[in-house]
Amino acid sequence: MAVKPSFKRGRPNPRAKKQGRTFTSTRLQDETKDLDIPEETHTEDDTPDDASHDASDSDLDASEPPVRPYNSLLLSLQHAQPPNADRRKRRRLNRGDAERGESPALSDREIAVDGLQPDEEVLEEVESADHDEPSELDDIDQDEPDSTSQSDPFxxxxxxxxxxxxxxxxxxxxxxxxxxSSAKxxxxxxxxxxxxxxxxSSGDLKLPTSTLDxxxxxxxxxxxxxxxKVLKKAGDLDKDLAEHIFTYRDTMFASRTVKNAARIRKLTCLHMINHIFKTRDQVLKNNARLSKLGDGDVPDIRDQGFTRPKVLILLETRDMCAKYMDAFVEICGPDxxxxxxxxxxxxxxxxPKFSSDRPEDFRExxxxxxxxxxxxxIKFTRKTMKxxxxxxxxxxxxxxxxGLRRTIESKGSKKAEYDFLSSIEVVVVDQADAMLMQxxxxxxxxxxxxxxxxxxxxxxDFTRVRSWYLDGNASFLRQTIVFSAFMTPExxxxxxxxxxxxxxxxxxLPExxxxxxxxxxxxxxxxxxxxxxxxANDPDERFEYFKSAVLPALVRLPRPAEGGQGVLLFxxxxxxxxxLRNHFxxxxxxxxxxxGVISEYTDMPNARRARSHFISGKYSVLLYTGRAHHFRRNNIQGVKRIIMYGIPENPIFYQEFVDGYLGRSxxxxxxxxxxxxxxxxxSRWDMLKLxxxxxxxxxxxxxxxNTGDTFDFL
Structure with a gap:
């Protein structure tokens, strides 16, 4: 990696300044000429229309170079101030703008000079929190004690x-x-x-989680x-999860339900927001500490990763993303x-899209x-959430x-861009069972x-990067949290x-x-x-068994005119x-x-036609896929017998087929x-489903x- 660790994001290096090495934007531009920075591109989902605001602005902007020409103007304004001037952030929102959710107008001081239009993103570069200026002491929680105790999990x-x-x-x-070890x-x-x-040494940090506070x-x-407020109504589940989540232990939770989803979401958001702000305050305090040092020995401070993003949350829908943001706002309380x-x-x-008769997991x-x-x-400062x-x-x-994969593999890019994931320290995957259906x-x-x-x-600033990042061991300190309704091989x-x-x-694991x-x-x-x-042989063995043991009995069933058939083949x-469709x-x-057939790729008119013919008896058998039921929850009538070619991944499906389809008939x-x-x-490989x-x-x-291969229940 041909990089020069001395240059910064459009600002002088605090320690380099003490040694008489202040870099101007011209020098920075010269140093970045050797970097292979891709051109700005937009994928099909990056059109900046009203329906996809986030696709354009939330993109990583892979073409954005570390320094822009407008930085020279910012630096000139910075040097024009008195030496002891309090250089605070220039962009402030008034309360009216905040209530309307609008971005502020530029002040007179930020009006274009020499025909250059001020760039909001350039201003944002000066305000980066992971490398914030030491002068931004107003953004540090001054009443927060230094978190150096070994009892602090962070x-x-x-x-x-x-x-x-x-x-x-x-x-x-x-x-x-x-x-x-195992426990109850x-x-x-x-x-x-x-x-x-x-x-x-045991080396494990244990928190007193019998009573959460x-x-x-x-x-x-x-x-x-x-x-x-989050912990006030904490139950046994919250205490069980907190013991592992807040000590930065990887956690796989396979008992997520609609009822406990909000509780575990708020508990996890509390941990993530605590991690983000502790990381940010640590960097800002170290910046302030370095700015006060003389020209003598500079201490070896390691408090950063390669890039700023520290937390990644993978979700299935925008609606769940909105629920997570509500939890963050509730906990963070930004002005x-x-x-x-x-x-x-x-x-x-x-x-409202669905009636109350739809299953609650489907509606969620x-x-x-x-x-x-x-x-x-999402960017956080002490009082603002952007x-x-x-x-x-x-x-x-x-x-x-x-969405994240499309961002990494943007069409037209010179190369895939994923550096923004290099310093992720906490990963949360929610509704993993729904992702399995994608x-x-x-x-x-x-x-x-x-x-x-x-x-x-x-x-x-490579002099501030933690050693395990430089050694390529960052994944060993990353915390991964996964929530799912059930466990699967994936x-x-x-x-x-x-x-x-x-x-x-x-x-x-649930019982x-x-x-x-x-x-x-x-x-x-x-x-x-x-x-x-x-x-690997399971699909072929299953098909052969179906042809030899199930299909002959299916053919011998009475015809619809005789009151037979009505077979749903799941x-x-x-x-x-x-x-199976080709064989039939x-x-x-x-x-x-x-x-007839209904799959996830069957359009609605053809699906309605297949269901109608199945009810009337024109179709003796209806082939129905698991993903079609996941996305639509069709109310199929006329079912008299059910053959499950395989056990559904979601056990709720099995109950809906028996109580819903057969019960209605x-x-x-x-x-x-x-x-x-x-x-x-x-087969033996279906143990988790079974x-x-x-x-x-x-x-x-x-x-x-070993005594038989057929098991009957009533």
Whole structure:
């Protein structure tokens, strides 16, 4: 990486100034000529119209060079002031502007000089918080004590670490030398905790979480009142999570529900805002300390990463992003919110879309603005919260996996731009189960680009960069927090390979009793196990079993005219759906069966037509995909029998099919309860799905039983 660590983001180096080395903007421009900075580009989703404000301004602006020509004007104004002048921020919002969510007008002092129009983003560069000027002491919490106690998780995790302990833990993680323990949390279920093996000292910081209070969690004094409101109604779940989240331990929580979502969201936001402001105050105080030093020895201060963004939140929809921002505003309580009205226009949708008969998990995900292509940068100062900040000027980035990937892979760019992810210290993934219904590859792509060595300097002061960033070990100090409604192999992969925190990691799992136990409708339910030697062979083995054991019985069913058929064939995977659809259309063994299809790619008119023909009996079989049900929750009538080609990932689907589809047919007199039947295919690799339907204890017996491969329940 050909960079020169001496240049800054449009301002003199405080320590270089003490040594008589003040750089002007002309010098800075000369030094940046060797950097390969891409041209400004816009993707299709970056059009600056009203519908996509965030796509244009929240982009990382990969073409923005570290220094702009207007900096010379700023520096000239700066040097024109008296030596002891109090150089405060020039841009202030009055209260009226703040209430309207508008940006302030430029003052007379910022009017164009020599025909140059003042650039708001240039002014923002002078105000960067991770490298804020030492003169901005008005932005530091003056009443905040120095956070140097080893009982403070922030200082313990990111402060002046014992290098020997740090290297020992990193080596243990690289060698997969870990110690595991299990416990029963207060809120139920189980929690598995894994820590790197250490020698000489336990090295684990424990917080008194039996009764949550801001002091016990080392919350900054300015957020104490807000923290009291968040923690006032803390229950067992909050105490269980706080023990791991606030000690910077990686956390996988697989028991997220609509009811507990708001609680865990506020608790996590409290931790993130505390981390952001402690990082910011530490940098500003060190800036002030360096500015007072003489020409003697300068202390070795390591308090920064390569770039400013420190927290990344991956979310599925804009509506969930708006809920997170409400939580941040509630906790932070900023005096001013720049671009707030613009954020409301782009992310908030209060129009009701669905009736109350839709499932609550469906309404939580899709009721508001359900767009899943977005990215948003947030910048904090002591009194201001700015929406739509440039990524390199942001403290916090909220994005969907799709939106962030499109930003990194912007069309027309000379090279992919992901340096803004190089110094992320906290990652939160919420509603991971919903992301599984999209393209999970987007999530893997984002994690692949976290904490990589940057390609350009971006105004970094390398003398202030923490040692583990320079050594390429930043991922070992990154905290990763994932919330999901259930556990899947993809999430297990995140837990095993992406969570490599030196503080350890914790996995919360619920105690599965099985949704089958709570079914209202009592019908015969059969689970058929087929042999599958390897996960890679599972799709082929499943298809062969279906053709040999299930399809012949399906063909022998009575015709619709005789009161038979009405078979709903549920297929979780779209690839399996295509294989079955082609087989039904071309095989001679299925010539007597008429069938329709509804997938996530079926348009609404064709879907309505298929459902109508299925109700009337024109279609004997209806092929239905898991993602189609996830996105639409179709109310399918006329179902008399159900064949599940695979167990649905979401156990709620299974209950909706039995109680909803079959229950309605029974209540309407279309079929007698004794004639209905649910048959489900599974293999040993479906263990996680199976235990959510039949219960953990039954699932183990069904997978390991050698006496038979068919299990009937009523």
């Amino acid at each position: 200082h313990y995790h990111l402060g002046d670490r014992d290098e020997e302990r740090l290297q020992n833990r990193i080596s243990a993680l690289k060698d997969n030398s870990i110690v595991s 949390p207060r809120s139920g279920g189980s929690v598995q905790v894994l820590r790197p093996t250490t020698t000489g 801001p002091d016990a969690l080392a919350i900054k004094s300015r957020f104490q009142e807000s923290a009291q 001013q919110q720049e671009n707030k009205s613009r954020f409301q226009d782009s992310f908030v949708d209060t129009e 995900l899709f009721e508001g603005n359900g767009d899943n292509d977005f990215k948003l940068g 929406f739509f900040a440039q990524f390199y000027q942001s403290d916090l980035i909220l994005a969907s996996p799709l 393209n999970w590859e987007h999530v893997d792509f984002v994690f692949d680009h976290l904490n990589l060595q940057p390609k350009d300097a971006h105004g970094c 999430l297990n992969n995140i837990f095993a390979k992406r969570m490599r925190n030196i503080e350890g990691k914790a996995k919360f 599965h009793l099985g949704v089958m136990q709570s079914s209202v409708v009592r019908v015969k339910q059969t689970f058929s196990r087929f042999d599958s030697a390897k996960p 297929v979780p995977s779209y690839m399996d759906f295509v294989r 259309a071309t095989s001679t063994s299925t010539e007597s069966l008429s069938f 029974i209540n309407e007199g279309l079929v007698d309860a004794a004639e209905t039947h649910v048959r489900t295919l599974f 235990e959510r339907v039949v219960g953990a204890q039954r699932a183990k017996k069904m997978v390991m039983d």
